[in-house]
Amino acid sequence: MVRALTAPEFEVTGFDHPVAYATVGDGLRMAYVTAGPPDGRPVVLLHGEPTWSYLWREVIPVLAGEGHRVIAPDLVGFGRSDRPADVADHSYAAHVEWVRALLFDALDLNGVTVVGHDWGGLIGLRLATEHTGRFAAFVATNTGLPTGDQPMPEAWLRFRDTVRNAAVLDIARLVRAGCRTTIPAEVLAAYAAPFPDRSYAAAPRAMPGLVPTSPDDPATGANRLAWQRLGAWDRPFLVAFSDGDPITSAMGPVLARVVPGATHVTIPGGGHFLQEDTPGPLAGAIASFLR
Numbered sequence: 001m002v003r004a005l006t007a008p009e010f011e012v013t014g015f016d017h018p019v020a021y022a023t024v025g026d027g028l029r030m031a032y033v034t035a036g037p038p039d040g041r042p043v044v045l046l047h048g049e050p051t052w053s054y055l056w057r058e059v060i061p062v063l064a065g066e067g068h069r070v071i072a073p074d075l076v077g078f079g080r081s082d083r084p085a086d087v088a089d090h091s092y093a094a095h096v097e098w099v100r101a102l103l104f105d106a107l108d109l110n111g112v113t114v115v116g117h118d119w120g121g122l123i124g125l126r127l128a129t130e131h132t133g134r135f136a137a138f139v140a141t142n143t144g145l146p147t148g149d150q151p152m153p154e155a156w157l158r159f160r161d162t163v164r165n166a167a168v169l170d171i172a173r174l175v176r177a178g179c180r181t182t183i184p185a186e187v188l189a190a191y192a193a194p195f196p197d198r199s200y201a202a203a204p205r206a207m208p209g210l211v212p213t214s215p216d217d218p219a220t221g222a223n224r225l226a227w228q229r230l231g232a233w234d235r236p237f238l239v240a241f242s243d244g245d246p247i248t249s250a251m252g253p254v255l256a257r258v259v260p261g262a263t264h265v266t267i268p269g270g271g272h273f274l275q276e277d278t279p280g281p282l283a284g285a286i287a288s289f290l291r
Contacts, residue, residue: 048118
């Protein structure tokens, strides 16, 4: 059994959706919010490092207004989900399994579209290729599926080293550094709120070290297989990347080339967190694709 902490209590403005919980593997509770009609087509928004479902606050109402059942989880260790207390409790495989258990065991979703950003894509692409029958479509936004066979961008290596070596992990600073626009103080505070001290921050500490960076990484085999399966993908697939992400920009054209029939949209003006820089164009691109 994983030793875990309950998420700290916190309030943020501009994100007032009721929070629901489901128990996944290891007795952990995953938090999620929903919007839109309960009988709408399910669209799952998966955030990444070091954010939480708050990242999608301006995308959710657009998709819900289109009649979709929107579900935005907090990954284990983030937002309002439970916190495995040790960095060693986190693995790529564990995060894939925790999200799988939420979407398919607890919520029993079928015909789902997953929108995966950053780690949400690393997890979501694995689920899409391992449980394709559950999926209607996929949207990849500023993400990838590394295998360690190619070197990671220098910007990402600097980010990994910052997270690894920082005595105090400044979540707000990490988010601000990934944006091209000026982020209001209250928004940065909302990203920092789930991590009031280092005891709650094992997940954001762990995630960069879980990205495969060598061919013998524990996740490399599964990710290589996922790439093979993406080459035979037969459902709608949208690649919606910003034009200013130094970490994932090279992966957009690769996904568009590998996935048969993929739609590729470049959204100008955004950094890594295009949900903050260009939320309207991103939401519009997803909504148009889903129509």
